[in-house]
Amino acid sequence: MSTTNLDGHLGYWLRLVSNQLATAFARALQERGLSVAEWVALARIDASAGLNCVQLAGALGVTRGAISKVLDKLQDKEWITRTVSDLDSRVQVLALSRRGRRRLPELTRVAQANEAQFFARLDAGEQALLRGLLRKVAG
Amino acid sequence: MSTTNLDGHLGYWLRLVSNQLATAFARALQERGLSVAEWVALARIDASAGLNCVQLAGALGVTRGAISKVLDKLQDKEWITRTVSDLDSRVQVLALSRRGRRRLPELTRVAQANEAQFFARLDAGEQALLRGLLRKVAG
DNA sequence: TATTGTTATACTCTATAACTATA
């Protein structure tokens, strides 16, 4: 007799869907020369002007160390700038570079196309519902 | 002007929540000597009797190569058995070992406690709704 | 030829913890 009803676990489905989406998205982004984590950071920097590293890490739910590496890669590609704050020289102000701004629209299109395809089984109302539930969990 | 409304992306929230859950769960499982991927495989083997590797890979949404490694670790710990099928000697039939069966209930409790805490912001109805939506996306 | 499972290789992603510089 099995003791496990894995299908009842929310975590199981969350993991399955998230992994499938990430894999598909990673392939789509690869041709444009960036990874999923890099895209998320880039998009967040664009969406929230004047962010620093600690704030970005908090927004993405990862550590400072993890963010630091991702930012290194984005900076190597010259898609972002890191500017020391005038008010506090420990702080970096993050921003998109000219090149980053030029590239972002296409990346956003790729992200949206990927999402549209991936969540095609849900109608607009269901997608909004799912988004709302995830936001609520994220707190 | 920013072009990105990251909060509108389902993938953003999915990634955030999934990563948070996986990190918390990994910590809880670590003390019991296994990883998240190992637990998921173990639970799936228990839930679906007579699985082989290809079927397990399909159920978990990963490749055969990835599964092979996870199974190696579970076998090293003697939590599963791999038995060559009588009908087709290419095929392995996966099953929990005696030790695996003995350990599973506690691991299931850990998983459930972790989930209960993580999804505490959602009531039972919302959790069922979320599960249904994720299942629908997974197809 | 097709399928099952393994292996070699390489990445991405993340954490922990110690560190530097500044406040």
Place this chain on the structure above:
DNA sequence: TATAGTTATAGAGTATAACAATA
């Protein structure tokens, strides 16, 4: 002392592709 950011280290998790054995 506390905070911002970096770095060193380690490990989990996965993919791709080539491979051996079997069908």
